[in-house]
Each structure stands twice: as C-alpha cells, then as structure tokens.
Amino acid sequence: MKVLKGQDILALGFMTFALFVGAGNIIFPPIVGLQSGPHVWMAALGFLITAVGLPVITVVALAKVGGAMDTLSHPIGKVAGGLLAAVCYLSVGPLFATPRTATVSFEVGLAPLTGEGALPLFLYSLVYFLIVLVISLYPGKLLDTVGRFLAPLKIIALAALGIAAFMLPAGPIGVAEPAYQAAAFSQGFVNGYLTMDTLGALVFGIVIVNAIRSRGVQSPRLITRYAVIAGLISGVGLALVYISLFRLGAGSHDIAAGAANGAAVLHAYVQHTFGSLGSTFLAVLIALACLVTAVGLTCACAEYFCRILPLSYRSLVIILAGFSLLVSNLGLTKLIQFSIPVLTAIYPPCIVLVALSFCASLWRSQTRIVAPVMVISFAFGIIDALKGAKLDAWMPSWMEHLPLAEQGLAWLIPSVAMLAVMVVIDRLLGKPQEAMA
Numbered sequence: 001m002k003v004l005k006g007q008d009i010l011a012l013g014f015m016t017f018a019l020f021v022g023a024g025n026i027i028f029p030p031i032v033g034l035q036s037g038p039h040v041w042m043a044a045l046g047f048l049i050t051a052v053g054l055p056v057i058t059v060v061a062l063a064k065v066g067g068a069m070d071t072l073s074h075p076i077g078k079v080a081g082g083l084l085a086a087v088c089y090l091s092v093g094p095l096f097a098t099p100r101t102a103t104v105s106f107e108v109g110l111a112p113l114t115g116e117g118a119l120p121l122f123l124y125s126l127v128y129f130l131i132v133l134v135i136s137l138y139p140g141k142l143l144d145t146v147g148r149f150l151a152p153l154k155i156i157a158l159a160a161l162g163i164a165a166f167m168l169p170a171g172p173i174g175v176a177e178p179a180y181q182a183a184a185f186s187q188g189f190v191n192g193y194l195t196m197d198t199l200g201a202l203v204f205g206i207v208i209v210n211a212i213r214s215r216g217v218q219s220p221r222l223i224t225r226y227a228v229i230a231g232l233i234s235g236v237g238l239a240l241v242y243i244s245l246f247r248l249g250a251g252s253h254d255i256a257a258g259a260a261n262g263a264a265v266l267h268a269y270v271q272h273t274f275g276s277l278g279s280t281f282l283a284v285l286i287a288l289a290c291l292v293t294a295v296g297l298t299c300a301c302a303e304y305f306c307r308i309l310p311l312s313y314r315s316l317v318i319i320l321a322g323f324s325l326l327v328s329n330l331g332l333t334k335l336i337q338f339s340i341p342v343l344t345a346i347y348p349p350c351i352v353l354v355a356l357s358f359c360a361s362l363w364r365s366q367t368r369i370v371a372p373v374m375v376i377s378f379a380f381g382i383i384d385a386l387k388g389a390k391l392d393a394w395m396p397s398w399m400e401h402l403p404l405a406e407q408g409l410a411w412l413i414p415s416v417a418m419l420a421v422m423v424v425i426d427r428l429l430g431k432p433q434e435a436m437a
Contacts, residue, residue, distance in 0.1 A: 002216040004226055012211060012226060013233025018154050019204050020055065020234055021241060022101050022293025024195035026286060027108075027262030029242045032191050033249025034257075034265050036184055037176030040250040043188035047246075048239060050192025054351060055201040056235035061357045062205030063227030066220065069202050069304075072357055075366035076374060084353075085202075085304065087346055092199045093301035094320050096339040099328035101290035101297075102128045103335060108263045109283025112271075118329065125328045131291060133321040136298040137314060139210065150292050155237070157285040161270075162244030165251075168273050174253025186409060193347045194340065197238075200293075201231075202350065203300040210303070261336070298324070345385035348377035348411040356419075364431045369422045376418040380411035 004012070029047065036043040065071040069088070073081030091097065102125045107116070114120035180187050205227075212226050249256075249265050256268040266286075270278040302316040309316070327335070352374050356366075363369045383399055402410040 002218065003222060004212070004215055004217060008215060009226060009229055010233075012208070012230045013237075014152060014155065015211060016059070016204070016208055016230040017234035017237040018150060018289075018292045019207065019296035020197055020200060020238060020293070021154065021158070021289050022097070022200075024097070024100065025051070025197070025238065025241065026245065026289055027104055027266065028191055028194050029245035029262065030249035030252070030265040030269070031259065031262035032188060033246040034174070034252055034259060035177045035249075036180040036187070037174050037250065037253070039176050039180050039184035040173065040246050042184040043180055043191075044243065044246045046185040046188030046190075047192040048188075048242060050189055050347075051195045051197050051242065052235050052238045054192075054354065055197040055238070056231045057358075058198050058201035058354045059205060059208065059231030059234075060228050061354050062202065063209065063224045063231070064357075066209060066223070068206055072202075073353060075356075075360075075370040076353075077367070077371070080371070082308070084346075084349065088199050088202050088350065089301050089304050091339070091342060091346065092196050092203050093297050094323040094327060096335060096342070097196050097200070098294050098297045098301075098320070098324040099330070100335050100339075101294040102324070102328040103331060104263055105283075105287045105290040108267055108286045109279075112267060112279065116331075121331070122329055125325050128287075128291070128294075129321045129325040129328075132294045132298055132324075133317060135295045136302065136317045136321070139207075139299045139303065139313075150288060154285070154288045154292060157281070157288065158241050160281075161248075161285065162241060164273060165244045165248035165269075169247070169251035170256075170269050170272050171251055171254035173250045174257065186404070189409070190344075193343050194336075196339075196343065198347065198350055198354070199343075200297070202354075203304075204296055206303060207296055207300045294324070341385040341389040345378065345381040348381035348415065349374040352377045352415060363423075364426050364429065368426045368429070368432075369419070372422050373415050373419050377411045377415040380414050384410050 028051075029044075032043050032047060033040050062069065062072060069085045070081060073084055076084070103121070105128070106121055106124045110120060110124055176184070208227050208230055209223055212223050217223060217226065245262075248269055249262070252259075252265050252269050255272045256265045259265045259268065266282060267279070270282040274281065298317060298320050301320050302313050305311070306313045306316050311319070330338075353370065356370050356373065360366050380402070383395070383402070384405070386395070387405075399405070403413045404410055
C-alpha cells in the first residue's frame with residue numbers, strides 16, 4: 001500500500017497553508033488590529049474562529065467524503081447542492097478572490113512606485129495572470145511547485161514579518177473604533193468571513209486530495225488522514241500569521257491612523273520599520289502569497305467546472321485566468337465593496353452544511369435536518385447582506401432589531417431554533433421508507 005513519506009506530508013501541509021494565505025489573509029488582520037485598539041485580542045478570537053477554525057474543520061469534513069463538495073452537499077439535493085457549489089467556486093474564483101489577489105499585490109507592492117493608474121494595474125495584472133495560467137495548466141505538479149518551492153519562500157517571508165511585528169512595534173496601541181468598543185468579538189467573527197477561507201476550504205478540498213493521489217496514495221483512510229494532518233498544519237500556520245498581523249495593526253495607530261484598508265496599514269508599517277528595502281520585501285511577500293492562492297483557486301475552479309461543462313480543463317484555465325484579469329482591473333476597494341454582501345449571505349449556509357456533516361449519524365434523515373436549517377440560515381444571511389449593502393430601506397423595523405443583528409449574526413439564533421424543531425420532527429417521523437425496487 002502506497003504511503004506518503006514524512007517530507008511529502010510536510011510539503012502537503014505547506015502547500016495547504018500556502019493555498020490559504022492569500023490577499024484577504026494578509027490585508028484584513030492589520031485593519032482589524034488597528035481599529036480594535038485595546039480590544040484587539042477579543043476581536044482576534046472571533047476572527048480566528050471563522051478564519052482558522054472553520055476552514056480546518058471544512059478540510060476535515062471534505063477529506064472524510066473524498067474531497068468533493070458535491071458529496072458533502074448531497075443532503076440538500078443535486079440541484080441545490082450544484083447551485084451552492086457553483087456560487088462558492090465563482091465567489092472564491094473569478095468573481096472575487098482570484099482577482100483580489102492581483103489587486104492587493106499591486107496596491108501593496110507596485111502602486112507606491114507607479115501610482116494607482118489604470119495602465120500600471122493592467123500591465124501588472126496581465127503579467128500576473130500569465131504566470132498563474134502557466135502554473136495552473138499543470139495541476140499534477142502542484143505539490144512540487146507550491147509545496148516544495150513557493151510555499152517555503154512564502155513561510156520564511158511571513159515569519160520575518162511576524163517576528164518584526166512583535167520585536168519592532170511601530171508605536172503604542174491606539175483607541176478602538178465605536179463598533180469594536182461595543183462588540184469586539186462579533187466584529188472580528190464577521191471580518192473573518194472576508195478572508196473567504198471557509199469557502200476556499202470547500203474549493204481546495206479536491207485540490208488537496210488530488211495532490212495526495214498524485215503520489216500514488218489510493219486508500220480512502222490514508223487520504224483522509226493526510227488531508228486532516230495538512231489541514232492542522234495549515235491551521236497552526238494561519239493562526240501564527242494572524243496573531244502577528246493583529247499585533248502589527250494594533251501598534252500602527254501613530255503611522256496609519258485613518259487607513260482605508262489593511263494594505264495601507266501594512267505598507268505604512270514596513271516603510272516606517274524597514275524603509276525602501278522593506279517595501280521591496282513586502283512587495284515580493286505579497287506577490288508570492290497572492291500568486292500561490294490564485295493558482296490554487298484557478299486549478300480548483302477549472303477542475304470543478306470541467307466536470308459539469310462541455311469544456312476541457314485547459315480551456316477553462318484560460319477562460320478563468322482571462323476573466324479574473326478583467327475583474328481585477330476594477331480595483332481593490334470596489335472588489336471588497338461588491339464581495340461583502342455576497343459573502344455575508346452565503347457564509348451562513350456553508351457553515352451550517354459543514355457543521356452538520358459531523359452529526360450525520362445522529363439523524364434519521366440528513367435531508368430533513370440539513371436542508372431546512374440551511375434555508376433559514378441563507379434567508380437571514382440575505383437580511384444581513386442587504387443591510388451591509390445599504391439596501392435595507394424597505395425592511396420592516398423588526399428586522400432591524402433581530403437578536404445579534406447589530407453584529408451581523410442575525411442568522412445564528414433562527415438556525416439553531418430550526419435545528420431544534422427539525423430534530424424533534426426527525427425523531428417523530430423515524431427512518432425514511434426505502435424506495436421500492
């Protein structure tokens with residue numbers, strides 16, 4: 001029976017970590033740290049739950065079912081599961097996350113030198129997505145190109161930045177913004193959505209499993225074990241990165257007060273601490289981090305859609321890279337504005353799907369439980385999304401005062417209540433009748 005060597009398992013863990021650490025992972029913690037001030041570690045706790053805990057749990061859940069999101073979502077039916085998968089893949093693929101990797105690496109690395117004009121962004125994103133295209137055309141080489149080469153470089157650079165954040169703080173911790181003074185934990189929790197890591201885990205599951213299979217491992221039990229180990233390695237790495245970036249942001253009040261996003265906070269810190277040499281280092285770090293994630297997302301999306309569309313993997317890689325190139329030229333601020341409402345709506349049902357997958361053996365019928373709870377979580381997630389997009393003028397006043405609505409978690413209590421109701425109904429109805437042969 002084929003097994004992975006220790007160095008292959010480590011490379012797999014590094015690859016998984018490198019796939020996760022992209023644009024959002026690097027730009028959101030510093031702005032949360034800056035805005036939360038003395039409440040930074042309470043905000044960090046909420047952030048770590050949605051940006052580390054949920055992704056690792058999702059990798060484990062997917063590994064148990066062979067890596068395919070379709071298998072995980074089977075309790076809600078083929079059509080609904082297919083729609084959910086398509087929305088997740090498009091969100092973390094060409095609509096939001098993949099283009100964002102190019103705009104973040106441009107704004108942090110090159111924009112300070114070239115200015116934020118349309119032409120420099122276009123030329124940068126053109127070269128960037130050509131590199132993504134070339135690497136993505138050979139998915140069987142991912143463990144070598146990413147796990148053994150790009151990921152270690154990325155980890156070394158992130159470690160250097162993390163150590164500097166603690167050893168060389170830019171200044172004292174500043175005053176928290178009102179939202180963080182009122183509810184630091186839930187603000188951090190909701191900001192963790194923006195990394196898209198749980199959606200990314202749903203997408204990367206098949207990439208991780210395929211990387212294991214590319215080494216000749218076919219045993220489902222071993223594939224699950226290796227994927228779980230890879231998820232845990234990446235989770236520890238993510239937590240260390242986030243903690244250091246929270247510290248970096250919290251101590252940057254004097255040099256980055258009023259920063260519009262985390263990219264501005266990072267650039268201000270590195271420029272202050274390391275000068276122009278530091279800016280070059282940061283540009284390389286961000287480009288590496290974003291490039292690896294863009295490759296993983298492009299491979300995952302192409303592998304998924306080539307199974308449901310009459311197009312080859314290579315054709316889809318070209319289409320996805322080209323579309324991502326076009327969207328990336330909208331700029332970072334617009335991309336973030338567009339993505340927040342969509343993520344706020346689709347994250348709750350994804351969280352429910354992953355969480356309930358671990359309880360499958362407790363129910364008489366998974367469909368009875370999972371489908372209604374996901375519908376409720378999605379409905380209330382849409383309410384939160386409309387509020388976040390400032391499209392809530394038509395809403396009745398009671399929707400404004402739902403429990404946890406101010407924290408963007410209006411879906412949580414109704415989902416738990418629906419779960420309790422459906423568990424009772426499931427017990428009363430018993431096991432569903434088997435279809436007659």
